[in-house]
Amino acid sequence: MKKLINGVERIVYEQLEGLALAHPQLLRVAFDPHYIVRSRPPAANKVAVISGGGSGHEPLHSGFVGYGMLDGACPGAVFTSPTPDQIVACVQAVPRAAGVLLIVKNYTGDVLSFEMAAELLHMEGVTLRTVVVDDDVAVKDSLYTAGRRGVGATLMVEKIAGGAAEAGCGLDQVAELARRTNLGSRSMGLALSSCTVPAVGAPTFALAADEIEIGIGIHGEPGQKRLPCVTLDEMTALLAGAILDDGPYARVEREWSPQQGEWVECTLVNPPFAAGDRVIALVNGMGGTPLSELYAAYRSLVYFCRGRDIQIVRNLVGPYVTALEMAGFSITLTRVDDEMLHFWDAPVHTPALRWRM
């Protein structure tokens, strides 16, 4: 295994310390338990937006801490959920009088940790809402998930909810926007190569010299199928076709009820895409794919969407939700309305996303 590391046990610590050294004006890092918060605390009456998950997907989430996006992030070990005490400590380190939105990718471990943290924080009197992101249309359940996995749409949810919170919206509105963003989003990815989890030291899976895996997860967990390598336009048609052809998707969401003192369930439906939809398009590199190839993939996606009368009104091309050094890419489309677009366009200043500032 060849990596830019000093030792497997120090990886996350050193990466976080490097991030903080590079961006002291934006964020600071606390250790044991590990979390990241803004170095300049926001106003006391701002809704706090917190996320987290396993490390190895950078810049998600640590690179999105800053003005207009996240107030805090909780990085677990590589591809490992954060612990409840990390989440509790992170929330306790930010202004939370106006309430806290937790943005959670739909993996069983992440959901459990955030639910446990939420219960502890509720007992302390913190008002919280949780939004679970589950945008990956590739598989129904996965090695680590009941239901669909949370992938690229996490960025959209964090940006739009973060923009709304920064603009002074209340917790209900911020949570509703986050949920609407997830309900409007679908993603799918493919891999040209595996990644190597440092603690394992060998590639997670093996692909033949001419083979690609369609519907791969961001931890190297299996996708839908393997194919001989096809052209980029064919790859795009496989991913974007699955996204645009996906039917209505119903899912049970759990929300803590302070009145009842328990989790109550409600069913949410992601309506399918339709001709005339306006979308934000993310062409996301998995970590080991050149930017130039991602731009070629964006070109391919533009033509595909034109053929379906889907109008791309904003785009983001680059490695944002990665799986270490995996080669490949994913596509996320998020249906937007004017309000969502307004908060997408709002100023943001984080290590990985910055505009109008």
Next chain:
Amino acid sequence: MKKLINGVERIVYEQLEGLALAHPQLLRVAFDPHYIVRSRPPAANKVAVISGGGSGHEPLHSGFVGYGMLDGACPGAVFTSPTPDQIVACVQAVPRAAGVLLIVKNYTGDVLSFEMAAELLHMEGVTLRTVVVDDDVAVKDSLYTAGRRGVGATLMVEKIAGGAAEAGCGLDQVAELARRTNLGSRSMGLALSSCTVPAVGAPTFALAADEIEIGIGIHGEPGQKRLPCVTLDEMTALLAGAILDDGPYARVEREWSPQQGEWVECTLVNPPFAAGDRVIALVNGMGGTPLSELYAAYRSLVYFCRGRDIQIVRNLVGPYVTALEMAGFSITLTRVDDEMLHFWDAPVHTPALRWRM
């Protein structure tokens, strides 16, 4: 060979079209000959800053076209110099009354193409200056270079010269700043893996499972030596040590003399770094290295520089001057004064660098 491409002969065309589709408000692309210019032309009395080189190093140079940086870029085929007619067409497509600065990486083919273009443009009455970037301390000459190769410092030169031109500085001042930036810069990189040039279809070189190559070039050309993989701190010491220990470096620069109608030579000396220097630090990914590992490398560099009393006043961490999907990283340090820092900090809005806008 697995890549996100439709066919080897269409690669650069499709990547450039994707770039233009993603950023229509920033740039437009012309084909046959290929070049990129801003979509909103700058003021007629602004010095034009133009660069270019082989494709495969993205975001360099195409991703740096926009406000506060490049007015135009000329992309050759993958790892292949642009042709003189590309450069001439690009210069003819931008306002050039205030003169043109050509920023050229020191590779024999690039230097020849830009010199031929400069002679043609001089004959048309265009006032030009050329600055050759040669910051790589790894090897004296290389497969493609007489003298040192131009690598990471190209970004520093393009940003600082671009900032000065945007602020209304005249050609002499912009060229002098570009030259000063290059003279204050040194770089070195290492590879954990090769890259595959699409037209070749097989890796450029082979490294053993535990082997790294020190001093690698951005086209996969050989470096100084191969070593068994060492820790990140040892890698950083090898690269940053070579940069900080490098003595004065003298080089002959050629500048066109309109009076004499020929190229005249002058000797320029890069003075070595010294304790107390203020630097901009670039920790650059070669294309296939996770961002998280680059932040760990930045941490390592901070500690190394502290030990030498070198003060990092600005930093940039990410894949900026790449070699397709090569795994590895390079370090660039640029000694700065207040004027250089002012133009580094100046607003920029390009696909790959954006701040204060």
